[in-house]
Amino acid sequence: MLGKLMKYEIKATGRILIPLYIALLAFAIINKIFIGTGFSNKLDGFGGIPFILSIFGYGCTMAAVFIVTFFVVIQRFYKNLLGDEGYLMNTLPVTTITNIISKLSIATFWNIISGIIAVLSIIIMAFDPSGFARFFSELSHGFSEAYTEFGGQIFIVILEGLIAILVQFIKFITMIYASISIGHLFSKHRILSAFGAFIVLNLITTAISSIVGITFSLSNWNPFNNIHSFGPVHLLLIGVIIINLIFFAAYFIITHYILKNKLNLE
Incomplete structure (x- = not known):
């Protein structure tokens, strides 16, 4: 279905x-x-x-x-x-x-x-045929050098970065869905209420993300301290993915709960 x-x-x-x-x-x-x-x-x-x-x-x-x-x-x-x-x-x-x-x-x-x-x-x-040929030649050369220096990790990092961006976007859309659902709980001015809910949820998300970021900063942890190891970078990207997945789950649960239990179409 x-x-x-x-x-x-x-x-x-x-x-x-x-x-x-x-x-x-x-x-x-x-x-x-x-x-x-x-x-x-x-x-x-x-x-x-x-x-x-x-x-x-x-x-x-x-x-x-x-x-x-x-x-x-x-x-x-x-x-x-x-x-x-x-x-x-x-x-x-x-x-x-x-x-x-x-x-x-x-x-x-x-x-x-x-x-x-x-x-x-x-x-x-x-x-431009010649310009694009040079671009892809330089790009191929760059990837070749990166692979020689870091091995297959460079492609794993790129994949993790793309997943992080995708999860970030999905979380954002789900936050909007949750905001609209919260706004629907009000009998009047639902669109304005949804906008207010979005601002509140966005502030909460930003605050929690900032706290996590500050915590890592105070720990003097720098993922780029060792440029020859992608281990810390993997941890950073995976951490970003996990945090956004947690926010996504929270907003999804809010949306689901309201649509299932508090839906009022009058």
Whole structure:
């Protein structure tokens, strides 16, 4: 059933997001054509106006990709589980956990896709065969030297860093879900209450994270003291992952408890 919910969620959000991604790539291709044909060097005449408009459209679309993606996935959670559609969702033979996981999974999916599309659009505009050949040659050389110096640990650290970033993002989305759920407990001014709850939860998260960071600082522990060993760096990244997983679990539990036991769709 989770797969069906995720498939439905992708269709519902994709109708808005996919055309936006296509528009961004289209602007990138148009700008690349202008750059390749020399229009970008003719900004003092009528010929430069289309290029300026295209660059402006690209910038606006790039901003819209991230802003709209963020608000669409948040709006889907609020409307689908706490709004009018909540009556239908709560009649389906699925658990509350399944509903939350489906929303969280698709939110993560679309934000990753947004990042990939943004990077791809930049690559399209900046593409130069010789320049990219040099870039990948230098990158390959750098990884080769790092592997010679540190061995396979360098790739493990990169993987741990990527996991830390992903967990940090998932925790952030779950904190927003928890904030919206808390705001829904109020009979009036629910959106304002949700915003207030987000501020409080964010302050709590920041305070606890700062305390942990200060504790390590006072212990004079520096993960970069020994540049030839990645052991401390592994501990640092794993610690970051664990802390964010704890916050994620707390916010997930809050969201689940409210949706399961305190849901009021009136």
